[in-house]
Amino acid sequence: MYGIINTSIEELVIEKFGAPTWEEILIKSGIKKQIFLSSEAYDDAITYQLASSTADVVGVSIGDVLLEFGKWWILHTCQKRYGSMLKTGGGDLAEFLIGLPSFHSRVQLMYPKLSPPEFKVEKLKDQYFKVHYYSKRPALQEFMRGLLLGLATYFKVNATVQLLQSREQGFEYEIFEISWN
């Protein structure tokens, strides 16, 4: 994964728990303190290790860490570093979700080393969508849920997100249901 992901986790932890906790997480994870370069690809294991150590040190589940991280990614990292990209993604949540597959195709072109997930989006009603999530990476469902909730907050709507199926249940990919009012 690109370094920006690791940087974002670092920022989340420091913001919520302070720098000493981050130091502790680094020690626990055995990852050296370093500057993660945004556009440099890092081993996925680093990210997983950071997430799991954060969960250990802070005393919550990895799922919760990933969920919070998903929201943080949209509401802090993306808004701070890629604000305009978010804005050009769509004028509201529905438009953004519809543009999501094409958005990620573009991301794939721009960051060839990224292997971003693929999406298929089904619009069931004006404010009711199914998001099919195809990713090579395992165990990021909660991150994905966090991202969707973060997006809802970004577009100032109150949404509920449900995971309808997942690879853990034996399906080939995940389906999320998002609805808001």
Place this chain on the structure above:
Amino acid sequence: MQSIHLNIKQWNRLFPFFFLLNEEMQIVALGDSLEKLGHFQLGKKFDDYFVISRPKFSNIGFSELKSSIDKMFFLEIKTAKGHVVLRGQFEFLEDVQQLIFVGSPWFTNLEEVADQAIVQKDFAKHDASLDLLHVLHAKEMAEEDNKVLLHQISKERNNFRHFAIVAEETVNAGILLDNTGKIQWVNRAFQQMNGYQLEDCIGNSIGSLLTGKETNPQTLQFIESKIKENSFFECEILNYPLNGNPYWAKVNGQPILDENAEVLHYFILQEDVTDKKSAVEKIRMAEDRWRFALEGAGAGVWEHDFETNKSFFSELYVNLLGYTKQELENMDDVWKSILHPEDYHIIKEYDHQYAEGIIKQHKTEYRIKKKDGTYIWVMDRGMLISKTSFGIPKTIIGTHTDITDLKLVELSLEQSEKQLRSLSDNMPGVLYEYVFNENGESGFKFIGKTIEKVLGLCAEEFLDFKKSVHPDDQNRLLEAVKHTNLTNEPFNFEGRLIVPNRGIVWYSTSSSFSYDDGNGSRVFTGLMIDITEKKLAQERLEKQRMFYEQVLNSIPSDIAVFDHEHRYLFINPIAIKDNELRQWMIGKKDEDYCQYKNKPFSIVEGRRKIFNQVIESKKLVAWEETLTAANGSKEFHFRNMYPVINSLGNVEMVIGYGVNITDRKRIEDQVRINEKRYRDLFNYSQALICTHDQNGVLLSVNPSICETLGYTAEELIGRPLMSFIPERENDNFRAYYLDIVMKEGKSKGVFRALHKNGKKLFLLYQNYLVEEEGLEPYVIGFSQDITERIHAENELLLAKQITENVSKAKEIFLANMSHEIRTPMNGILGVANLLAKTEMGEAQKNYLKLIKESANNLLVIVNDVLDIEKITSGKFEFEQIPFRFADKLNSSIQSFQYKAEEKGIQLNYFSQLEEPLILLGDPYRLIQILNNLLNNAIKFTARGKVTVNIFSSMRDEENIVVEFTVQDTGIGIDGSKLETIFEPFVQASTDTTRKFGGTGLGLSICKNLIEMQGGSISVESKYGEGTVFHFKLPYKIGATDMLAQEDQAPEDYSLIGEKRILIAEDVELNQFIARQILESWGMEVAVAANGKIAVEMVQKQHFDLILMDIQMPEMDGIEATEIIRKLDDPKLAKIPIIALTANALKGDNHLYFQAGMNDYITKPYTEEKLYSVLSKFLPANPLATLPKVEVNKPASRILVEEDHELLTSQTGDGLLYDLTMVRQIGKGNPDFIGKMVALFLDQLPNDIVKLKEYADKDEWEALSKLAHRMKPSIEGMGIHSLKTIIRELETRSRNNESIRDVEMKKLVAFTCETMEKVLIQLRIEFPK
């Protein structure tokens, strides 16, 4: 060349920022995304929206752009928010001769895109401009990262540079070796220390540079092996620099690792420790010398090594303690073993202080145990003599000197000093010496230190004690001092000092002569004690005493306290108001007081007796005294006396007090009286009063309850209420009564109670919950025996039921009466009508006329009675059907016209309403009202006229209010009767009935009918001059097409054809009439005398319809109908059945329909009514009737309907005549009608000429006669607009009223004009 055509949608999808220009340079189409950028309007010019930034054009036109399709264009959008440039190109589209621009907006960063609210879907999928901006953004982000990284690196490089400087500048020699052990770098200190230059060193090993003859080869080897192993080492070695003078170096070596723990370098630091080493050597030698000296002086010498934790002791010292040297040095922790346990902490503390570097030497004392178990005190002096190379204390040495003797002395001194100090410190006063000198002066010679504790002052401060003496005590003190000075007597004084921070201090002092100092001065020794606390306590006690006395004095009772011998100790002012007397009494016995007051001996005796009783019993004694006040009134006092027992159980004193209870006595009496009154109320009340507890158990009952229920109070109290009510109501008792009253605080209702004799009583109760503090809540109940009332009510209900039954019977009676009277009436009238068709002589005709009149009158009476009944029972129903207003009105007035003429009075009729007005409402009731009023008007008018006026007071498109006045010149109504005229059974005078007949119901019915239809009626009358009735009725306005067919008269009764009709009717007369009518229409008729026969006949013969009477013997019409409807043969079951009923109460209709009848006809019925109903159910026979239609339908009829427009267009008015009456008279015979019209037409022109002539010549009499002659023709021809006018002309001309009346001429003119129009209309309808 192959061409590809794209439609606008496709263009829009591929190039959402495209636009299309026609040859006029107008924008004719544009992409959705472009629209978002600039608010474009189709049809506007290119110039309105765009500026071409590149390429340059001198003139921009269609042809210029068309010839520039190979160029790249930058178009600035004028109407965009901010600066937006489109980058793209034009292409000429051959087939439409238009230019298309394709391109995208050129943004330099994503923020610009976002500012335009453009999102990714606004770009075509192939358009990479947004992605390029994303890539650009990503690059920017990467650059940002690089900047941060660079900053970090440069920060770390700076840090590294600092370290390098430190390494270069340090005073120790630094050597950097590569991983083969060769020198790479040495610092400045190395070069100075060893005399080599950097260049000399690089590439050499340290061994080859610095080894000399005395260098320990093993040390060198050790160093080299450590370097090879890349491990840390520390050691000392003798180095030989270039100048050959060796020095001791302390060497530290350590590898330098990179972040992956790979060895980069090996670094060695060398310190020249030669000086240090020699200093240590010197100290060691000095130590030896000192030790020797010390031991020589009798002190034990010891040495302790902190590193090894070993201690050494000198020989001498070992001997002193009785141990062998071996014994001591082998002990695990020698100091812990030999030191007194209480003192061990002393040396631990010093050890700690040495280790921390706080001290370098120490001196202390403690106890050491000798081998024999005894302790000696030693003085320990020690100092630090060496440190480790890290500066940590290593060795201390010290001496122990035996100070046991000294210590014992010191301890005993300390002990006695402690005791003295304790004595002095704890002495509660200040010891002092006061001296009186020979010259008379005096003052303190000595003041004990305790003064500081006692007064918080130091002794020196108190020398000038006089300034501390309280001003009020100054003189007294001086006097006392003077006295002692003079007399040499002991000095005793109590007084106050004013002491800073404490305020007033009470003290007591006493001194006495102690000694003479030999210089003539006398010294007094004394002690001063702080007595402030004591004084304050006394003050508090006094205050308390005064407080209690004040309290006792203020209590509104007389209080006296005696000692055990009956002497007064205290009396309060309530008891004895006289202060002097009160003072006098203290200490006196009660007898003394009584004697003083001359009280009778009996009182003395009595009080003494009570007092003794208290003393003996040691208990309280209470009694009441009755006294007579000065004014003679009686006062009651309650007194008591009680002993105060001391700790020995003896009576210490006796307290007596008394309260004036006169008021209380009075209140108690009042309460007693009140209580009696309430009790009387309770006992003698007629109401049933009781109380019960929370469970319904009776607590009290009054005699009324006992009397009502037949129990004694004893039988009731303590038993639950429930046991006095019927058992089956017990369940309800708690739910509907007890719970409610306990929860809501009250309950009322009726319950049934059982008398002791078993009789059930009804009690109306109203109970309340009473809650008082400290009392169990209880319920107080009031009830009343309402058994008789309940019985009365039941009887009333029964009576009501009977009344209702009677009323119902009345209704049934009326319905029956209607039937019983109407049925024979039907017979009478029917037969009379048939009779009229036969040949009769004049007398018979007259009789017949009388019969018909009488029957009709009777029918009116019956109808009136029924109407009133229907009105009062609310069963009256109104029709809501369309009708021709004028027709109904005309026929009503027409019917009275002859009657009026017979009486020789005029009946005039004026209507302001236009002719063809169709109204929605009940025409029959309107006629009924009008007939009633007209009937009355004509009946009560002997001379003069009756005038009907009709107009509308309100009208819009849908509604109209029609107003009627019926005015007569009759007998009038007395003013006093006007108010009651509309009441039923009321007539204007008692002899009205006798003279004029009638029931007196007519006006009441009118009023009700009018008001029930939303109208109103009023009357004005002058007795003897006439009466005006005025009424108005609201109607909805209808249209011609709403009129039902049956409203029209049937032209041909044979239209239905030959049908078989069954008449089920028991009355022969009725059978006869129905048969006559039906057979005259060509029907075949069979008759059944009752329902049963009818049912039988229906099953045997074929019938097309049944006329079914309702009331028949054996089986009535309803039952018969029900049976027929249930017949198996569906044809028979469906046969139409029409009810024939004399039952005029409309409310029964539903019964007929319910039984399965198809319709009903009320008897007596008209031929038209019968025909209209039957024709609904019997289909017309086309074969039988077609030719007859041709013959019977008059030509005029067709013309009226078809050429109505033609007719009216000729005259400008509606049809002015109506031939209904002519047709009725002629039974529809066209010859007859034609003949009548012809005669009228022949006469009319002549009449018009004559009329005009008479009017012009004012020949009014002739005109009157002419009008009289014309009148029947005008009425017969149905010229309604002239009906009244012609009468007006006749009467007014005859009376010569109109000679001067121009109005008459106008009427004549109007009449002639109308007649001329009629002439034209008739000639069109009846062309010759």
